[in-house]
Amino acid sequence: MREREYVRSLFGKEDDVLKSIAPGLEERDMPQISVPPEVGKTLYLLAKMSGAKRVLEIGALGGYSTIWLARALPESGKVVSLEISQKHADFAAENVAKAGLKERVTFLVGDAMQSLDTLARKGERFDFFFIDADKPNYINYLEKVIQLSEPGAVITADNLFQHGRIFDDQDQAPSPRTIRQFNEQIANDPRLESMLLTIGDGLGVCRVKEKK
Template sequence: MKNEVNYINDLFVQEDDVLKNIITGLDERELPQISVSPEVGKVLYMLAKISGATHALEIGGLGGYSTIWIGRALPETGEILSLELKQEHVDFALENVKAAGMEDRISYLVGDAVESLDQLTTEGKKFNFFFIDADKPNYMYYLEKAIQLAMPGALIVADNLFQGGRIFDEEDDNPSPVAIRAFNEKIAVDPRLESTILTVGDGLGICRVKSV
């Protein structure tokens, strides 16, 4: 029997061969299966499309699954910069980006995202769409840097804000749920943001930057 996710995916999510092959390709290369779910991919597409995003920054790219969803929502002149820690992930992502015909619009910075964000801040770069899906203990830092790099009205989207339900267990003091609890509380009250969390996937945070 179908559940809500199956129903939504069947009706609204159209994964083509490029996207489907990323999932099988991760297995073949023994890379982690931590891409966003198909329904989250579609929401990313919708958010980027509705917001009129033109310059996107992704923190955590893996095999390019979310990158391609976002990229397909941007205009032909749009650009995505993806920050990824490991070269092997970027090598695979580039194969997929090329298969999607988007190699001219997507670029990568390889290395520690903290250092890459510091570099982008120093260079005065600006973006109007952000997707945070990387190491959870650094989410608060990524949020602050995203706000600094944001154009007014930019969207900051963050994945895994429920941590598989672990954030609801106050006795779970492991680094990831502790960091995500703090992140959620921050976006709820930060005066620079208008925020909420959608109950899609593992909890998808959406923040609109009011001022920078």
């Protein structure tokens, strides 16, 4: 689409580290499913404007979105990134180090639901979240991150259009079916104020309401 290419050319500019991630994924036979540059820039701006200091990311892959998020934080800020694959986490850590952000990012390798439970038991709290992992667990992830959120925290989630699959009601595969439910939930959940941005493959943006 002309609009997407126009936005990307003006607002989604990448430096050498970000540009190197896609070729690196290909060399390592990893999936090419990083967010596009314009979504990375949007995440950066949302984290920056919200004043985020502690970010929780679910799904690191090659660290592309991790770098955008870490760059939005103050020097004392922290990104905790959950990744099920040690191979992916190692490559992400390599890229984060190249970007000079090693001190701001911690990778936790393993099942994300178990990692989320561990963080909750430790009393950890975050003010910004990015969900970009296995789609059938999105609703479970949403519940967990709400539990881990500070009042007013921002929750973002990628791939909420499923490349158009959500619009085909005959497609009842686990991913599009769950994402339809997820979209309905963030639209109607009384704990959240939400919007679905028509950028990339659909980026959900939610704000956790303060308790009265």
